[in-house]
Amino acid sequence: MIWLFPLYLLGAAAVLGPILMHLRRRPPQDRVEFSSLMFLDAQTPMPVSKRRLEHWLLLLLRCLVLLLLAFMFARPLWRGEAATALGQNQATILLLDRSASMRRGDLWAQAVAQTLKALPTAPADRVAVAVWDDQLTPLWTLTEDAQSAGSRAALIRQRLQATQPGWAGTDLGLALTQAASWFSRETGLTGLTKSIVLITDFQEGSQLEALRSRVWPENIRVKIQQVSLPRAADNFSLTLAAVNAAAAARAEAEAPASTAPSTGPVATAATQRVRLGSARDSQVADYTLAWENGGGAPLSGYLPAGASRVLPVPPAGEGARVLRLNGDAWDFDNRVFIAPPQPRPVQLLFIGEETTRDQAASPLFYLSRALQKTATLLPELSVRPPSATDLPAGTDIVFIASPTLAPPLLAALRSFLQTGGLVVQVVEEATPAATLTTLADLPADSVQVAPGRPTADYLMLAEVDASQPLLRPYADERLRDFTKLRFWKHRLLTLTGPAQVQVPVIARFDNGAPALLTTAVGQGRLLWLTSGWHPADSQLALSTKFVPLLYGWLEAAGFRHEQAASLQVGDVLPSLPGIAILTPEGQTLKPTPETPLRAESVGLYTLQTQPPQFLAVNLPPEESRITPLDPAKLRELGLPLTTAEDPATAPVKAEEKERLATQEEESRQRVWLWLLAAMLATLGAETWLAGRKRTPQPTTT
Template sequence: MHLLSPIYLLGLAAVALPVLIHLIRHRKVTVVAWAAHRFLQAVVRRLQRRRRLNDLILLLLRCLLFILVALLFARPFIGGGQISGGDGAQVVLLLLDGSGSMGTSNGVRSGFDQARDRALEVLDTLPPTSSAGLILFAGRAVPLVSPPVRELDTVRRELERAVPMPAGSDLAPALEAGLEMLKGMRNARIVVITDGRQGVWADRAKLEQLGEVAAAGNISLEVIDTSETGDLPNLGLVSLESSTARPVAGQSVALGVGVRNGGTQPSERTRLIFETGKDFPVGEAWVPALRPGASTVVQAKLRFDKTGWQTLTARLPGDGLAMDDSRTIGLQVRPRLNVVLVQGASAPGRGVPPGFFLEAAAVPVPVAQERDFPVAVTTLQASQLDAAHLQTGSVVMLAGLTELGRGQELALKEFVRNGGGLLITPPAAEAVRTAYLTRPPLEDLLPMTDLSFVEAEATYATAPPYTSPITAFWNDSAAGSLEAFIVQDHLRGTLRDNASPVLPLADGDPLFATQSVGAGRVFFSTVPLEGSWSDLPLSPQFVPLVQRTLEWLSLQSEATPQVAPGERWSLTVPLVHAGQPFYVAGPLNPDEPQLAGEVELVKNRALINEASTREPGAYRVYLDPAGPPVGAFGVNPDTAESDLRPTPNAEVPEWAYAALSSGGTTGPKAGPLTRWLRALPEPWVLLAYAILLLGAVELYLAQRFSRPT
């Protein structure tokens, strides 16, 4: 028996308290001249002895209580001493696989339960005075008992509390941390308890290297494989993508769902269900039969009727591993996009107005189909633009305007600051170029300053990769190429600090530039999009480019539709909400949004940052818990964990293969008596019970003895 905090033994001095109280109580004596002595003598003679015995019992009980309380604070435990591996004692570090695949269940016990049992067995077989530590590895190392301690009950308690996480199972970070921890210790062992799925040994080279470090440090490496043999069915979802993060209400959106057979037997044709909100099915698709290891992408089309933030969950029937049977994304269903096109005068000698191509690319369908297209365009002359038009549209395109009224400029600036999108193209006419370059309309909103005209330098857009969200679409070669058009003339300028270039040209100038202004966005083209300076409007990529630009401009905030467990999810909201509390309804509280934090003000942007994303599932974010959500996202586990097939021997590090071949754990198993003793509560718990019991007895006796005899 040893003590964690022996300093508290000083509290034993408190034993003197009841004795002192007893003495003080007996010190003050009242003297009474008494006549009826005979009765008092008779009574006292008869009862004094019993009374003294009662007093003695109470005194002893109180002293004992103080002794037990002092011992309780000293935290006794069985075992103890300095941590070292000397004299037969061992230092064992348990590396427990806490990845998602450990949640595989045979219907009775999960893989993690079995791993926990094996870890307890290891603890039970340790020689006396050994010490142990515990690290959970699930993509990263999660130290639960670190460094190793002599109180094995602490390790057992942490083992009981531990739960698997919906994350990957890379062993390398945990093993590296463990080796660092045990460096220089004698009789040190690292016991890896895992189901041996492929993710565990993913970084084989690193693991081989760590095996050499362990051998050099004389640290024994052992592996306990808890994987179950036999057929393990597991059809898992590995991805869920929407063709757009902002589908238009009432119009179809294309979905792609990645499905993989991670089990050890072929899967049958399986129904896939789509749900929104509170498990409400909105559609279905069928997953074809898949052989083990095969994957496919199931295409589906869904239509959302209600606007606003929603979560969409794809769900498969339950199987051996529940973790990968569903995936969730967040979508912002928006109404039809109204675009106001304001165009200047046509260039001399040209038959089309400056906004002609833009208008055609914004609504690239026959007139009969315009009503069903998600974008509607209202075309105006500059003199017609007023505040009423700005209220109906969410994006304004200014094509070839050389001047605007002061009132119009003010209204447009207010429109952008409040979240509107603005696309600006310069005029093509040479006659007005100088005036435009001297003082362009809405100069304050332009992403570039010091504009100058670059003439007769035929150039092209640079090749992918592109970093802008507008052009990132063309990083996939299947989407076409943006290098196929010529830019003859363009404007050159200096980018503002908060502006971003879009699609750099070969000469280094950006063809487009963007910047955020308040809650809105501005897109500036350095060429008029009418075909005189560049043949871009005639390029097949022009329509998708305009469509993507309009979508980007209409986005008031960008949010990731899904994050990994533990990853932070962010959303920009209007500045007015900075400092307000926000609420989150997650998988554990789907109907009751709970206070999650405050909207932060970061670099003049109001940001909602939600980091409590450990649990996979659907999350809805609210600024007003009684109102509609202002954001939604899904938390989805690591897809690698879906693969339950054992790792081929060739991919297992040599030291692990050797450990597995030799049978893993060594040493005698604990007998039933030892296990029973270990199952007893810790000494301090017993002490606490004893104190409660003694306290109750003391109260009862004190009350009973204090009654007049």
């Protein structure tokens, strides 16, 4: 046992006070009046040398209180011989950076050599080795080291030789916080000086967010061993920029109405762009951008140090998937993978007459020309007459522009809705109410069809519920102006009974009449239009609102028109039931919803569907920022940092290590707390006993 503050033991001499007080015999304080003392014998006073202690138990309790108080302030600590010997030893966690930036030159070989050199040789020392990028992966744990300390060097060397740098980003904050938590979970580290050694290129693109929400332990030191290369700053970077998919929508919203239908929501095709960047201290400036497997002429240019530039992707030839940037010293971040266009087929069915496809006054004329192939969707429109008996297999959306339908076709449409299909029906004056109630699964006579109220001029849309999925495109303010959209004719739908609740109106004309109504039928949805889009009914097909409305219906049916986002290394790969994924290295993966898979390398991943789908996985953009990080940023986050280049932060001395280890063990034992509890208990007993002694005892006459 040792004492952290032994001078407080001098306070134990205060026990002499109670002893002297007990030896001092006071004369009686109470005077009792007595009639006469002539019949009493005089008693000789007792000499001081013959006085004896009384109330032994009370005296012991008072002395014990003072001793416990002195011991508590002296802070005792029990340490065995093994723990005392460990005071000069260390527990170290070596963190080896395996992010994509470590693929440059011989950085990885340098890091492995420094890791092996930093391994302790003393058997009493403890060491763990881990590699990290955006995750922390242990290679050698503290538990293994306690069991196999004699063979640690050979086993760690073997495991390091089987490890190579990956393609993920650098999450330095996550690696440090998880490594620090290892110390708190491990047992048998009492008295060891704890430290974490970072072996890394210490790049500026490292993420530190995990450190901002944590207070760093004072007893864990952090040391940086930075690896570097000559010409390390001579680097260009190539990353994907945002897809300019909004340009077409903006242009279409601002364009005036014309007599020709639009060819799709991306009349100006979505433009893929790339961002070129140069390191701040780079000595190279000339670059060349070209496709690896064919394409147009290479694009050359000049990019000064510290600058960035956004360029459109050069025209690609057949099979061109990899865009490469040349001109710098390091090529780990000089490739961008772009998946080929993979439009999803959408099977559309128009119920009407095929002969009207080329008639400018028919609904089919405008519908067939508005739904064009885009980079992500491939609409395929087929036509069935109203006398048909069934629907084509694989139909996704049905448009009805005929007032009468054959009973078998009506039954097929009802089954199509029940299984999750989308049906858009233009209500005509001759449309039987029974057809509407049958499709909507409503009671008979709950829907009435009548000609619209005659107007002197035209109608306009006044109330549009843009929160409805079928009208989601109109949530954009640029598409919410309906002042140029006019309706010449409409039909009036009167709903009674349950139909008033089950069929909400999502758009109205300025006279209050319903314009669009929708209802859920089984798993599908039915949409009624009381006015058609062809010129006989309205100007909808000739306006800029028609094509966004059509693609809003496709989006509501599950066919969203958007450019497929490029994944980054570390993102979760999509998981489709029974669909395997082929990695760029040729490995076949079978993800499940319970065990999602992460993209671990750059390249094109292939979903083995029919037809195959491709996923482009690229390097995280932050990994290209290879300029060394300023250590002051880590110190600002509270890390006790030491670096080989910073002599102001010298290693902790042996005495300091011993002191820190002792304080940690004492805070773990907290013997002073038990002494305080014992002192309070003893003080309570002494108070009770002293009060009992002072209480006068009744005497018997």
